[in-house]
Amino acid sequence: MNRFDYVRAGTVAEAVQALSGANARLIAGGTNLVDLMKYNVERPDRLVDITRLPLNAIEDHEGGLRIGALVTNAIAAYDERVASRYPVLASAILAGATGQLRNAATTGGNLNQRTRCYYFYDDATPCNKREPGTGCPAIGGVNRIHAIFGISPTCIATHPSDMCVALAALDAEIRVAGPSGERSIPFSEYHRLPGGTPQFDNTLQPGEIVLSVDLPAQDTASHYTYLKLRDRLSYAFALVSVAAILDLDGDTVSRARFALGGVAHKPWRNAEAEAFLQGKAPTRENFEAAADIVIREATPQDGNAFKVELARRAIIRGLTQAAAGTPQSVSDKRIA
Amino acid sequence: MLIDSGSPRAMETIGISLTINGETRNLQVAPWTTLLDLLREGLDLTGTKKGCDHGQCGACTVLVDGKRINSCLALAVMKDGAEITTIEGLGQAGAMHPLQAAFVEHDAFQCGYCTPGQICSAAGMLAEGHAHSREEIREAMSGNICRCGAYTNIVDAIEDVMQSGAAR
Amino acid sequence: MVTTISSTGTDSFVGTARSRVDGPAKVTGLAKYAGEFAAPDLAHGYVVSGGIAKGRITAIDTTSAEAVPGVIKVYTHENRPRTAWLDYNYRDAVAPPGSPFRALYDDAIHYSGQPVALVVAEDFETARYAASLVRVTYEAELPAVNVGAQAELAYDPPMKRAGIKPPPEPWGDADGAFQAAPKKVANDYRLAVEHHNPMEPHASTVVWEGGGKITVYDKIQGVSNSHGYIAAVFGMNKEDVRVLNPYLGGGFGIGLRPQYQLFLAVLAARDLERSVRVTLTRDQMFTFGYRPDVRQRVSLGADAEGRLQSLRHDALSGTSRFEDYQEVVVNWSAILYDCDNVALTYNLTKIDTYTPADMRAPGAVTGVLALEIAMDELAYETGQDPIALRLKNYSESDRTEGKPFGSKALRACYAEGADRFGWARRNPEPRSMRDGRELVGWGMATGVWESLMQQSSAQATLTADGKLTVGNSTGDLGTGTYTILTQIAADALGLQMEDVTTKLGDTDLAEAPVAGGSWTAASSGTAVMKACRKIAAEVFGMARAMDDSPLANVDFDRVVFSDGRISVAGDPSRSVSLVEAMRAGGVDKVEATDSAGPDSGHAKEFSAYTHSAIFAEVKVDEDLGQIRVTRIVSAIAAGKIINPKTARSQILGGVVMGIGSALEEESMLDHTIGRFMNHNLAEYHVPVNADIHDIDVIFVEEEDRANPMGVKGLGEIGIVGTAAAIANAVFHATGKRIRELPITVDKILG
Structure with a gap:
């Protein structure tokens, strides 16, 4: 871990100010940043401790919920309002990491966690995300866990979050503050694709800090699921995950929303596939057709080609679970 | 700002206060010292183990303000004012915590290196109150890797304590 | 006598279940491990790991590191104090033939992750930080790390490793009999490279006692090995070195040989005349031994009723450029089954990695895996029940040695294990058993391990x-x-x-x-x-x-x-x-x-092995390829059981590691840069609690007279065959025969 200044911010304004100038990073739970600093992947000159900022509440907000950036993953997942109104979010959070990590990791930190690409994590190897311009050895290298959608010639990393997959499906908004005031970012615009600048994971501007995740008013309690597929039954990042929410009007899908995790540089949604399901019956045939629309865009590598079929099947099963009202249990490892 | 350490490397240590196993201690720590390294290297509380130093194994689990966390990923300076319970504070030979006794009784360890983390994690898990069945215990304890493979015995031990209601 | x-x-x-006497120390945190012993004025060493797999160091710049306040000294190959010259001195008690790796020896890079510098500082964080400032420049060559691609360079190791029996001379005419056999199976098998990953990372604390004496706490499976190594490498009198290691946070074989952190810690302590500790990081635990990459082919020929007429087992194992690591991979086939035409071969090929290391049941895990999947294939080929097939070919004597077994209660293992598991209720047809959405598979396999005494x-x-x-x-x-x-x-x-x-x-x-x-x-x-x-x-x-x-x-x-x-x-x-x-x-x-x-008289007369029968139930989500191992029954014949409680734990541990082998564990090499890329516990998957369901252990009584206590040993037998039983269960569930392990989702879908 490199040497750095340590600053405790007492207010959001102080935090924003402390971020300016130096190569500074905000720190709260530390579960990803300290990890990366020990690997010399992150080498900030200044750490701004924001744990004392008043951003740790879950509040009703315009009929929805506002989850403060410092609310831990555990508090969010077990919050009665989250669990009853946005169970897909609770389920996704609990599918990620471990009891210990969820007690420390925060909502804001989860948004901003970095990829688990082996090469990004290993400073003995080149990586365009870690050191722009050095190359991407994952392309042609070990790429079992890498992206199949939205890749670029410079980067095939994925965003590893479970929570964010649910937030994507829920059309959450991210409220941020920065040198030029506050703004809200639609979830779909928060994370980005690597393009030619894979060093940027998201669209936060310099000096901006996440204040909250805002969940719009909606009824998602009955037809949802978070289905996660991974290399062991717990404590592993997703190979593919699906957050699915269906609005059903009798035997018709009035709205379908589903996002995939583990397959792209951001939680992956496909508007065409979702639109396809609108007004259709929640049948296996329709789910298969929707899945086929999604995977049409896949551009896999040698090591992760299996993810294309896995994603297809996961979409079908996820939508089936959501339609049937049999969401995936976190502890019962049989897949419903 | 509550604290500003000034320019890089100008400042070596920051004063913090931690209550560790019931004893309040005023300590000077460098900002890059993790809670785990403070416990092990600074305070010779080596019961808390370093298995990976990256939150990938759970051997470093301690209770901070009653909640289980990976102490390897916590900067000590950020825990100023917190109450820390390590395996040494949970119970001692001769006056063991029910979980410690149950782990011995059920042979819930072999090499013993993951054991303090398993026990602290189990204590935190019981306090959380979300796990009730064996299945739920298995999931809730999946943040603690045991390479010796004592998992079934670990679940037996925890279930035993859970059913007897012996844990605080 | x-x-x-x-x-x-x-x-x-003896013979009764007792709680561990070291239990209270371990559950209260009092048990101290090698990297936890305090010493006055202790300095901390942090290893700088190299980034290329082959080539040489052209420059190593330590000035920034040395400039960090608190740094005491940075050691590289350029300033390393002199140590013994001859290879002989570096060869520890269990070293395979060859030239053992020497850290900081010269500018040559032999493998990725090789230690290239040691930073010693007043405290751990300073050492770690300064280590990140050491700049190394290399002249890199393209490494060869793919065992399969090196097959044409295979060789029979000229020097045999002590204690490792080479394959026996062939008997009968295996190839001819195979050609003539009415039933045949012949396939290639591979188990992924695995790393031991004991929970305790390797560490050595060297306490400088003054007067040239040192006390060393070293993570080792037997301090006598470190003791001899230190004395020979550093030219010290054994009386001036005391090595302790009261507790070991897991070994599984990677603690058999002294590793480079010991060399570096002693080197620095002697040079600085000061106590030094060197603890490796989890990632550095992937920079020395591993279970080797072995490419195997098993060819079985049988008559229509499944009686073996030909048995051929060929193995090609990777080893390092500098040592000929060897283990017993193929002999098990002819020890377990009785066949008149047998050919067994075991060859090596060199790759640019560290030397492989013994890992829990070395060789047997690998070889028996291939054999026992092949036997399952033969069972289907001949329409036999897998147990019946094994009983039909049951070896009454060890034909590799021409001796009867001192004891072998394997028949009872099959019977008691099958009974406990409910094997009789198995419908042998693949894909015939279901539980809701999940396909259910029941598979079995045999395990065997040598019963040894030293x-x-x-x-x-x-x-x-x-x-x-x-x-x-x-x-x-x-x-x-x-x-x-x-x-x-x-x-x-x-x-x-x-x-x-x-x-x-x-x-x-x-x-x-x-x-x-x-x-x-x-x-x-x-x-x-x-x-x-x-x-x-x-x-x-x-x-x-x-x-x-x-x-x-x-x-x-x-x-x-x-x-x-x-x-x-x-x-x-x-x-x-x-x-x-x-x-x-x-x-x-x-x-x-x-x-x-060892009782040489008894050993001259009898072969000594432990045996097991493992039964596995898996449930497979057919669409999504998720496999759950819901039940294991492991029936063990290992002589007298001294403590059924700790003995059971030994088997549980072997089974859990076997589940890891079967489904999860794989060290993935980047063939271009020659590096294991998933070198941490987040991406190298070992089983977690949620992966492990019911494991039932049966000890089958055996009278054995190889030693006065009738003990045969339990550390390894629990893992042998477990992965094969699971692979066979996956076949039974899905109809998909997977011969490359671990069986990950891509292989189920593929």
């Missing part, structure tokens, strides 16, 4: 307060050695376990080898028992010499030791307490040392 333990003691603890000594001291201390230098890896030696010693002198203290892992204690090969219970156990018997005889002599001794004129073989007393067998009224006898003898302690080794 065969003696039995009950001839002295009352045998009240020359070991042990010491015992009985003090006038009736307390006994026993011990030797071997290590307890978590296997339960402290506990079983306490049981054995307590029985030998008729004491309570609370009155016995067992000490291990200290070169000041009687010498014993590394703990490995499942030989410790037999070796150290017998040595402890013999040392205690010596004490028993001596104290008995004192008792008999007492005035008006109730034991006067009684022979040693007619007394029993029980409840702290020596009494006439069958007449407890005639007894003397140990304490009284010692008081009468005018001594405050009685000490004895004895040693035990």
